[in-house]
Amino acid sequence: MNEKIDLLVSASFILPLDDKTVLKDAAVAIKDDCIVAVDKTENLCQRFSPKTHLHYENALIMPGLVNGHTHIPMTIFRGRADDLPLMEWLEKHIFPIEAKLKPEWVYWGALLGCAEMIRSGTTCFCDMYPFADEIAKAIDKAGLRAVIGEALYDFPSPNYGPTEKGLVYTENLIKKWQGHPLIQVAVEPHAVYTCSPELLKKAKELAEQYDTSFVIHLSETQSEVKQAKERFGFTPVMHLAKLGILDKRVIAAHCVWLTEEDIDTLQKHQVKVIHNPESNLKLASGIAPVPVLLKRGITVGLGTDGPASNNDLDMFWEMDTAAKVHKLNQGNPTVMSAWEVLRMATIDGAKALGLSDVGSLSPGKKADLIVVDFNQPHLMPLYDPVSHLVYVASGKDVITTIVGGKILMQDRKLLTLDMEEIYDRIKEICAQHHQILATS
Numbered sequence: 001m002n003e004k005i006d007l008l009v010s011a012s013f014i015l016p017l018d019d020k021t022v023l024k025d026a027a028v029a030i031k032d033d034c035i036v037a038v039d040k041t042e043n044l045c046q047r048f049s050p051k052t053h054l055h056y057e058n059a060l061i062m063p064g065l066v067n068g069h070t071h072i073p074m075t076i077f078r079g080r081a082d083d084l085p086l087m088e089w090l091e092k093h094i095f096p097i098e099a100k101l102k103p104e105w106v107y108w109g110a111l112l113g114c115a116e117m118i119r120s121g122t123t124c125f126c127d128m129y130p131f132a133d134e135i136a137k138a139i140d141k142a143g144l145r146a147v148i149g150e151a152l153y154d155f156p157s158p159n160y161g162p163t164e165k166g167l168v169y170t171e172n173l174i175k176k177w178q179g180h181p182l183i184q185v186a187v188e189p190h191a192v193y194t195c196s197p198e199l200l201k202k203a204k205e206l207a208e209q210y211d212t213s214f215v216i217h218l219s220e221t222q223s224e225v226k227q228a229k230e231r232f233g234f235t236p237v238m239h240l241a242k243l244g245i246l247d248k249r250v251i252a253a254h255c256v257w258l259t260e261e262d263i264d265t266l267q268k269h270q271v272k273v274i275h276n277p278e279s280n281l282k283l284a285s286g287i288a289p290v291p292v293l294l295k296r297g298i299t300v301g302l303g304t305d306g307p308a309s310n311n312d313l314d315m316f317w318e319m320d321t322a323a324k325v326h327k328l329n330q331g332n333p334t335v336m337s338a339w340e341v342l343r344m345a346t347i348d349g350a351k352a353l354g355l356s357d358v359g360s361l362s363p364g365k366k367a368d369l370i371v372v373d374f375n376q377p378h379l380m381p382l383y384d385p386v387s388h389l390v391y392v393a394s395g396k397d398v399i400t401t402i403v404g405g406k407i408l409m410q411d412r413k414l415l416t417l418d419m420e421e422i423y424d425r426i427k428e429i430c431a432q433h434h435q436i437l438a439t440s
């Protein structure tokens, strides 16, 4: 008698991503939320009787992409203010409207972001934003996997109010979502330039108390480094090191402007770094020394950053940019191979988020996978799928997205989200913004 399983997904190719091996005419067997086997389709068809069998010719099954750093509710500000330096963009255009932020804006913006990610092959992400509970509710509805947290800073929050209430809000959020199969709550102070040393230290204590991640923006711009040196006498990295904050639970977004001492310190404390090349390019923040970090054995994931500074959540485009920008920067086309970049967007990205059970397709791991349609002119002929995934494919080529064994998109149709409703609510929110801008 064949073993009963929930789902069998088969295709012409599978890239499990433990190494570069591509399996031909192979399948992934899924029971509950886990992968039970990856093998030739004919072998798995003999061994299992699945409730559902999805088959794709001329397509590739691979692990879902991991977006290591974003602010998904910022979909509602997409295209609102472009072509500005980071500080001016934040202080004149983003912080003023965020001061009037409403929970329903965050919820619907997060749902729009979830829809965009499911449709572009992202199955897991790390988010930071106010009203994080609304984001968690949206993620729960969409069925994605995420590490999320409330943005903490020294000025009053539109959500929790005065600074001292931010940690209380975060602690309650951790307790509320504890044990959720897909959502993990982290402690997330915004940055060294927006958080006092006291807030940073208390945030770290809370992360330790609940054994969760500590997420922060770090050394994103030259002006941030200059300011930190003036205020604290150290670079942002060394400031955190002196406060005793750096260790392996710290996930640091950006890390663009690093000294040799900073890099030694990140390596020594096993800090995880998230590279956001498109946001760094758009805001002209700089180019993070990622090839150096990788050589030093530092775990580096890849992220889009918020959709108001990118302006999309497509991790395929992010991979393409990540592979190319360092080649130009170093005048060396051999740096940042497609394979290294693909790992940053999958298995290494998952590792950076402290998630050991996603990022590759092997028995025992969570069933987070996507199917990429190679039956298209821009993806032919096929010599090397890794090359196509990094240099040619886009999110639009993803046809099916599965998280924890649940099908979130099948043949481009979203199964957990009502797009008509989301579009209507987003249009309403956009109209409210226009009104606020007209009266302010």
Ligand SMILES: [Zn+2]
Pocket: 069, 070, 071, 217, 253, 305, 306
């Ligand atoms: Zn960010």
